[in-house]
Amino acid sequence: MKIYRSALLRFADDGTPLYDSDGLLAIAPDAQGQERVVAAGSWQALHAEYAAQANAHILHLPGKLLAPGFVDMHIHYPQTDVLGAPADGLLPWLEHYTFPHEARFHDRSYADGVAEFFLDELLRNGVTTSLTFATSHSASVDAIMAAAQARGMRMLAGKVLQDRHSPDGVRDHTEQGLIDTETLIQRWHGVDRLGYAITPRFAPTSTPEQLRGAGALAAKYPDVWVHSHVSENLDEIRWVRELYPEARSYLDVYQRFGLMRERAVYAHCIWLDDIDRALMRETQTAAAISPTSNLFLSSGYFDYLKADAAGFRYGLASDVGGGMSFSPFRTMQAAYVVGREQHSKQGLSLKPGHLWWQHTAGAAKALGLGGVIGNLQPGCEADMVVINPAYTPLLARKTAQAQTLDELLFAMIVLGDDRLIEQTIISQAK
Template sequence: MKIYRSALLRFAPDGSPVYDSDGLLAVAPDAKGQERVVAAGSWQALQAQYVNQPGAALIDLPGRLIAPGFVDMHIHYPQTDVIGAPADGLLPWLEHYTFPHESRFHDRAYADSVATFFLDELLRNGVTTSLTFATSHPASVDAIMHASQQRGMRMMAGKVLQDRNSPDGVRDDTEQGLIDTENLIERWHGVDRLGYAITPRFAPTSTPEQLRGAGELAAKYKDVWVHSHVSENLDEIRWVRQLYPQARSYLDVYNGFGLMRERAVYAHCIWLDDTDRALMRETRTAAAISPTSNLFLSSGYFDYLKADAAGLMYGLASDVGGGMSFSPFRTMQAAYIVGREQHSKAGLSLKPAHLWWQHTAGAARALGLEGVIGNLQPGCEADFVVINPACTPLLARKTQQTASLDELLFAMIVLGDDRLIEQTIVSQAK
C-alpha cells in the first residue's frame, strides 16, 4: 500500500468538491493487480488506521495538491501536428491541413511515432484518460492502442469511418470499413484498460449505408463507445441538410441510424435546439465541449444554460488539433470565458470547482465510467496528478493569498498550464 500525504481534491456524487488541506490518499492493488483508491480523507482522521499497516510506504508531498487525473472527452491523436494551422473555418481547415496529414497514418511506423508523442504529451499535461479519434486506417488504431497498453493508460479509440466526400488517402470503403471496425473491436475492446469507439467522422463523410452499418455494430456491441461530431459549424449543418433532407436535424441523422445511446459521445453540440437536447437526455447521449477549438475555428459557443436545463450529460475536451492546447487548464480557461459570456446575462458564472468537475468526474460520468475514473473516492482506479500550485513565481504569489478552495482552483485555471503538473500517475495493473 502507498500512502500519500498532501492537499487532496475529489468529488461527491452530486459533483460538489470535497477538499482536505491536509489529506491522505491510500492506494493498493486489487486482486487483479490494478491499483485502486482504498481510502481518501483528512490526514488526522485516517493516518492512525493506514500509516502503520505492515508494508505501507509513506509519500509525503508538502505544498502539493493531489487531484483526479484529467479526462479528455474528445481529441484527435493524428492531428497532433495540425495544432496551430491557420484556416478560415472548419471545412477549409479539414481540406487543407487535416486530411492531407491524416493520409500518412496508413504507415504503422509513422502512426507509432505520433502515438508515442501524443500519449507522452497527454501524461505531461495530467490527462490520464481520453476518447480519441484515430484515422480511417486500421494501423492507426493498432498504434494508439498498443502505445496506451504499454503505459497502462485507460484509452478509448476507434477507426474513422468516412466513405464519401473525402479525398483519396483517407476515404474508406463502405463494407471494408465496417469489417475493419468489427475486427478492431474484437482485437482491442476490453483488453486491459482499452475500449473501442465506433467512429463515424461526421454525417457528411458517411453514406447512409455506412451509418446504418455503424448502428448495427453499436447494437451488437452494447458496451463499446460511439464517437462523432455534431452541430459544430453552420456551413456543416447546411451541408448535412442537403445530404439528409429526411432528418429533422443534424443530430436526428445519427438517431435514425441507432447511434444515440449510453456511451455515445458527440463533440461540440453547439447549434442544437430543445428537441435535440431532450433527445440526448432521453438516450443518455453525452456532449463533449471543446471551447478552445470552437474559439479557434469561430464555430460558436456551447450553451451551458440550456444544457443544464435539459439535464444533458457533458464534459470538457481539448479537441486537439482544432483545439489549441493539450492542457486541461487552457481548456478550463476557455470554458470559463464561454460560460461567462452566457451566464453574465443571468448574473451567473461557471464555478471553478464545476469547471474542474467537467474535466474529471463529470467527464467520467458522461463516458459511462462514473466511479471508475475521474475521481479519488474508494474503489476508483488510482489515476491522479500531483500539482504544484507554486510552480511559477506568479502562481506562488497568487496561491499563497487564496482564502478558499474556489480561489485556489480559479487561480490555477486562469494562470496555469502544463507546469502545474509535477507528476501524473496511472493505475497500471502489475
C-alpha cells in the same frame, strides 16, 4: 499499500468538490491486481488506520496537491502536428491541413511515432484518459492502442468511418470500413484498460449505408463507445440538411441510424434545439465541450444553461488539433470565458469546482465510467496528478493568498498551464 500525504482534491457523487489541506490517499491493488483508491480523506482522521499498517509505504508531498487525472472527452491524435495551423473555418481547415496529414497514417511506423509523442504529451499535461479519434486506417488504431497498453493507460479510440466527401488517402470503403471496425473491436475492446469507439467522422462523410452499418455494430456491441461530431458549424449543418433532408435535425441523423445511447459521445453540440437536448437526455448520450476549438474555428458557444435545464451529460475536451492546447487548464480557462461571454445577461459564472469536475469526474460520468476514473474516491482506479500550486512566482503568490477552495482552484485555472503538473501517476496493474 501506498499512502500519500498532501493536499487532496476529489468529488462527491453530486459533483461537489471535496478538499483536504492535509489529506491522506491510500492506494492498493484489487483482487485483479489493478491499483485502486482504498481510502481518501483527512490525514488526522485516517492515518492511524492506514499509515500505521506494516505494509504501508508513505510518500509525503508537502506543498503539493493530489487530484484526479484529467479526462479528455474528445481529441484527435493524428492531428497532433496540425495543432496551430491557420484556417478560415472548419471545412477549409479539414481540406487544407487535416486530411492531407491524416493520409500519412496508413504507415504503421509513422503512426507509431505520432502515437508515442501524443501520449507523452497527454501525460505531461496530466491527462490520464481520453476518447480519441484515430484515422480511417486500421494501422492508426493499432498504433495508439499498443502505445497506451504499454503505458498501462485507459484509452478509448476507434478507426474513422468516412466513405464519401473525402479525398483519396483518407476515404474508406463502405463495407470494408465496417469489417475493419468489427475486427478492431474484437482485437482491442476490453483488453487491459482499452476500449473501442465506433467512430463515424461526421454525418456528411458517411453514406447512409455506412451509418446504418455503424448502428448495427453499436447494437451488437453495446459496451463499446460511439464517437462523432454534431452541430459544430452552421455551414456543416446546412450541408447535413442537404444530404439528409428527411432528418428533423443534424442530431436526428444519428438517432435514425441507432447511434445515440449510453456511451455515445458527440463533440461540440453547439447548435442544438430543445428537442435535440431532450433527445440527448432520453438516450443518455453525452456532449464533449471543446471551447478552445470553438474559439479557434469561430464555431459558436456551448449553451450550459440550456444543457443543464435539459439535464443531459457533458464534459470538457481539448479537441486537439482544432483545439489550441493539450492543457486542461487552457480548456477550463476557455470554458469560463465563453460561458461568461455567452450568458453575461443571465449572470452565468461557471464555478471553479464545476469546471474542474467537467474535466475529471463529470467527464468520466458522461463516458459511462463514473466511479471508475476521474476521481479519487474509494474504488476508483488510481490515476492522478501531483500539482505544484507554486510553480511560478506569480502563482505561488496568488495561491498563498487563497482563502477558499474556489480561490485556489480558480487561480490555477486562470494562471495555469502544463507546468502545474509535476507528475502524472497511472494506476498500475500487477
